[in-house]
Amino acid sequence: MTIADESYWMDSTPATAYPALAGDLDVDALVVGGGIAGLSTAWELTEAGRTVALVEADMIAAGVTGYTTAKLSVLHTLIYDKVRTSFGPDAARHYAESQHQAVERVAAVASRLGIDCDLERVPAFTYVESPSELDAIRAEADAAAGAGLPASFVTDTDLPFPVAGAVRVENQAQFHPRRYLLALAEDLTSRGGQIFERTRATGLDDGDPCRVRTELGHTITARQVVIATHYPVFDRALLFARLEPRRELVVAGAIPAELAPDSVSITPDQNTRSVRTAPYGDGRRLLIVTGEHFTPGADDVAGRWERLIAWTRERFPGTSIAYRWATQDNTTTDRVPFIGRFHPGTENVYVATGFGGWGMSTGVLTGQLLAGSLTGEEPPWAHLYDPRRLNLAREAGSMLKLQAKVAGHFLGDRVRPSHADTTADIEPGNGAVVRVRGQHCAAYRDPDGGLHAVSARCTHLGCLVHFNAAETAWECPCHGSRFGIDGAVIQGPANRPLERRDLPAEPSPATSPVGDKHATRAPETGGAS
Structure with missing residues (x-):
């Protein structure tokens, strides 16, 4: 069977056809970037009554967001013990609260708008197979529970192979990100929001108001600007010194429904292995496996594909691999995303970046945080994500x-x-x-x-x-x-x-x-x- 070099999310949804910007524009808020963070922010600002435009250099929900694995979970591998150790227990609680609100926001919006995005509630696991790694798992379970999550240490999962131990968090989710976001975009534009594809932003004047120039020479004037381009295309804050890019590979294939795990799982072992499934019709599920992370530009990517496919076939015998794709994200040097005012000298430019591979919940969280900040109703956990923070000791x-x-x-x-x-x-x-x-x-x-x-x-x-x-x-x-x-x-x-x-x-x-x-x-x- 031929393996398609394409994301299942892209292959199973139609292409978008929003117009390119054809002239100058004046709005309350401009969002640069059409992934889940940009679309969620634009939608939330439209909800708040702002006039909003979103510009995307290519097509919306077709960049990093179109090539995700689309887990919607508060359990981000081993984050809670790190946050508790580096920032304190209150910060871990704020991280948990904000991520939980994002998961529930997707469920609520999908229900309200009637979006058929294959949303399924499942438990989430972070597991290890070696007993020597159990201390980290126990510490994470303790930190996650201390942060207020329904987390526990377990030794059994529904994976078809044994584990030494795992953190389990109940009532998490998985969904089809493109179906959700394309519906969100339709609702946004039906209420006056504007989306422009094939419109690359190339210049930013950070003032009051701000002005953004596009590749074709048009100018967008906005009271506030949000840079949600995955990695900031304008970097007045020199965030490149605090962001590390990471690329990961994904394979997906059909598996009988009765053999599919009913959970989302991840292990930091073996250069990361992440597992989830999606509805695939005819009594089958689509098994989606991610791993083999590396720095862009590294060698032997073909060999990494082979290792990931071999692991998938070994652990899930009979999987018929149909898709393979790659995804990319950035991790901050203190492991907490940057979401908020771009730098100390600005009042009107905001940024969202450094999601560390957990862009689904964090992208939705971005919309909630920035819409609140721009409208004067900042959530209590916003300070945790402030890009202006810098603790050299940490x-x-x-x-x-x-x-x-x-x-x-x-x-x-x-x-x-x-x-x-x-x-x-x-x-x-x-x-x-x-x-x-x-x-x-x-x-x-x-x-x-x-x-x-x-x-x-x-x-x-x-x-x-x-x-x-x-x-x-x-x-x-x-x-x-x-x-x-x-x-x-x-x-x-x-x-x-x-x-x-x-x-x-x-x-x-x-x-x-x-x-x-x-x-x-x-x-x-x-x-x-």
Whole structure:
């Protein structure tokens, strides 16, 4: 059976067709970014009576949100013990309250609007298989219960393999995110909200009012602006120093309903394994497994796919893999998302980022928090997520480690030899960074042998991109920007494409030096250097 390189959520819903912005605009609030955080915020502000516009560089609910696993849970692996230790027990309680309110908000809105989004209430588990990891599980169960959640330590789950122990939290959920969000968008526009697709924001004047410029030269004037672009495309607060990008792989396949677990589960072991299911018809469920997290630009992505598929077939025999896709998120250096005023010098610009892989509940929470902040009814737990917080005692180690990694790429990738010596080393279907006339070029050879070359410098902060052969994309290992082979931006923080480069004519095979040690060397396809 052929495995589709597509998300099930995208494959099972129609494409959207909202217009591009065609002229200047004036609104109360502008939301930049059309994922779950942006759509939830725009919808909540419309509910509050504000005139709202949302702009999305591509199509709504089709970026990170379209490639999620769509667990709707307050149980975020091992977060509560970390928050309790770093911020105190009150902070852990506020984290639990805010995430719980988000889960219930989805259920309430789906019921009120009559949205058929396959919402199912199930228990959530964080488990480990090794007894040596039980101390962390017991601590998490204690912290989650202390935060007010219906959490307990258990040794049994409904997974088809034994576990050493798990945290169990009752009455969590799973749903179809695109069906929910497309219905939310329809309701938003029916009540006067405006959505503009294919409208990339490229400039921000942070004033009173604010002005946002778009790629085509139009200006949107707004009293307040929300940057909900996953990774901030405008970074006046230098949040890139406190955000670490992480990419994960997903596989999904049909399984008999009687063999499907009736829960959502995750383990930090084995480089993460996350499991849920969805209705799939004809007595089957769609098993969705996530894992193999890595930094964008890492090597051997194809091998990671193989490991994830092998684990899925071993643990759930008979699964017929039908889909595979990848997702990406950012984690803050203190593990709590940044949601609130962008930086100390602004009163009118807000940001939402750093969801740490839990974008469904946190995206909905973003709408509740920011709508409350913008209308003067800030929730009591808003301060926990304030992006202006900085505790060096808590974050210094993580920040130094993150910046050392970035510096290693920014400097090291420039002084080490090129990822390939010449374009002749690049086989069809692969890409590599080569030096051409003293400049680094990102060159890709298509299956027909044609070469496509762009600048290898990421347009965000100038790190050299690496090639992801499994997904045919150029990726920045520093901050996670992703580009197509033509240089077009797939994923920010970059908001400008890689510039095209002209390559000199390649020598014919007959003129290659005999005995050249590079003549038959296989190219590096994963981008690691």
